[in-house]
Amino acid sequence: DTEVTQTPKHLVMGMTNKKSLKCEQHMGHRAMYWYKQKAKKPPELMFVYSYEKLSINESVPSRFSPECPNSSLLNLHLHALQPEDSALYLCASSQVGSYNSPLHFGNGTRLTVT
Amino acid sequence: AQTVTQSQPEMSVQEAETVTLSCTYDTSESDYYLFWYKQPPSRQMILVIRQEAYKQQNATENRFSVNFQKAAKSFSLKISDSQLGDAAMYFCAYRSSGTYKYIFGTGTRLKVLA
Numbered sequence: 001d002t003e004v005t006q007t008p009k010h011l012v013m014g015m016t017n018k019k020s021l022k023c024e025q026h027m028g029h030r031a032m033y034w035y036k037q038k039a040k041k042p043p044e045l046m047f048v049y050s051y052e053k054l055s056i057n058e059s060v061p062s063r064f065s066p067e068c069p070n071s072s073l074l075n076l077h078l079h080a081l082q083p084e085d086s087a088l089y090l091c092a093s094s095q096v097g098s099y100n101s102p103l104h105f106g107n108g109t110r111l112t113v114t
Numbered sequence: 115a116q117t118v119t120q121s122q123p124e125m126s127v128q129e130a131e132t133v134t135l136s137c138t139y140d141t142s143e144s145d146y147y148l149f150w151y152k153q154p155p156s157r158q159m160i161l162v163i164r165q166e167a168y169k170q171q172n173a174t175e176n177r178f179s180v181n182f183q184k185a186a187k188s189f190s191l192k193i194s195d196s197q198l199g200d201a202a203m204y205f206c207a208y209r210s211s212g213t214y215k216y217i218f219g220t221g222t223r224l225k226v227l228a
Contacts, residue, residue, distance in 0.1 A: 040203075042205055055214060100147045
């Protein structure tokens with residue numbers, strides 16, 4: 001069973017659309033992550049939230065806007081995306097302060113920008 | 115900056131045989147954590163095994179074990195009694211103490227032959 005739930009599983013959007021990706025976890029983790037993964041490549045870190053505050057932004061374009069409404073939820077708002085933004089978007093969570101704590105990933109959202 | 119290298123883009127193993135996936139990393143730090151993740155075609159990244167750098171004993175999890183050579187900065191994964199369900203992309207990852215950043219290797223695709 002997946003303990004990190006991502007919706008939707010698939011998303012197709014035009015370059016002028018606005019959409020959101022959602023992620024939810026109930027493991028009590030206080031660190032949540034967004035990763036972008038291209039085919040046959042490792043995940044690339046986009047954002048990290050710690051205690052609902054943005055901790056890391058890996059110089060991600062402003063057309064990606066993260067939001068962490070509470071300790072269980074993480075959103076990624078998408079606007080005016082480019083075709084090269086098509087990828088698998090993975091959400092993950094981990095404990096804070098325990099550095100051997102692994103990342104727990106969701107199943108991802110497959111995003112296609114047309 | 116830390117780097118993680120997986121020199122084997124693809125490996126094959128016969129069912130029930132043993133295979134070793136290699137991972138080397140470069141760091142000047144003494145306190146860090148290493149992980150192996152598995153990503154099957156279903157997309158979800160799953161933790162296989164983890165190792166704390168301060169521990170000399172190699173980690174084991176059922177059929178999975180690591181050969182951690184700290185001086186050589188090597189962290190290989192051994193899969194014993196390979197099963198068809200082991201077929202996946204395997205990523206080695208490094209995490210420094212005190213950071214949320216996990217550095218992933220480029221991955222090794224493992225094929226299991228029946």
